[in-house]
Amino acid sequence: MRFWDEQLLPRVIDVLLSDRVTGRWREQACGGTSGEVLEVGFGSGTNLQHYPPAVRHLLAVEPADVAWRKAAPRIADFGRPVTRIGLDGASIDLPDDSVDAVVTAYTMCTIPDLDSALSEFARVLRPGGRLHFVEHSLSPEPAVAARQRRWQPWWEKVAGGCHLDRDLPALVVGSGFVLDDLDAFQTPGPGFAKPLGWLTIGRTAPL
Numbered sequence: 001m002r003f004w005d006e007q008l009l010p011r012v013i014d015v016l017l018s019d020r021v022t023g024r025w026r027e028q029a030c031g032g033t034s035g036e037v038l039e040v041g042f043g044s045g046t047n048l049q050h051y052p053p054a055v056r057h058l059l060a061v062e063p064a065d066v067a068w069r070k071a072a073p074r075i076a077d078f079g080r081p082v083t084r085i086g087l088d089g090a091s092i093d094l095p096d097d098s099v100d101a102v103v104t105a106y107t108m109c110t111i112p113d114l115d116s117a118l119s120e121f122a123r124v125l126r127p128g129g130r131l132h133f134v135e136h137s138l139s140p141e142p143a144v145a146a147r148q149r150r151w152q153p154w155w156e157k158v159a160g161g162c163h164l165d166r167d168l169p170a171l172v173v174g175s176g177f178v179l180d181d182l183d184a185f186q187t188p189g190p191g192f193a194k195p196l197g198w199l200t201i202g203r204t205a206p207l
């Protein structure tokens, strides 16, 4: 699976989560950010075109070298500094109170130690800073949630450790963030794909 995870999956994600498919939701999640922004799970930089001009510096945490390399043209188009500062959202090499916003897109499903990552997000956020996210999550529809749990054992193997069965807004709130707003809805698509499509777009501040 190493070749799949390290070489092919980042390329597959770049296509499946392309801006054509996900752009409007990325726009919503990145809206209102400014100053120094930390994006955890930066991938191939698909969010970059959605950051407002008020974002001065983008700090990126991304473990996949292939994804980081694929981001190069988008970084060039962004026209502002983008610095890769680490490989794991659960251990962020930044001082306390050092960023104005933390952004995640389709990433909190995958971070193995999400509790530690959420503590790190709270630690590095300046007072008044917010966590902005767009993430697929556990469906509130019992039949879909049951399928998400049934699919989980094979899904995480093919999808780089992604969890379909994480209730991400609840986990974020459970680790001490207060939700400013949350939009949660089923994305359009065929019924069989519903386990992949309960989307949550939120903005939260640490307590």
Ligand SMILES: C[S@@+](CC[C@H](N)C(=O)[O-])C[C@H]1O[C@@H](n2cnc3c(N)ncnc32)[C@H](O)[C@@H]1O
Pocket: 013, 017, 040, 041, 042, 043, 044, 045, 046, 047, 061, 062, 063, 064, 067, 087, 088, 089, 090, 104, 105, 106, 107, 110, 111, 112
């Ligand atoms: C489904 S992809 C989403 C990529 C990108 N955020 C996007 O929206 O296109 C999940 C990303 O999380 C990254 N990732 C996996 N484990 C991580 C970790 N521990 N810390 C930070 N990012 C991680 C993966 O390398 C991958 O780029």
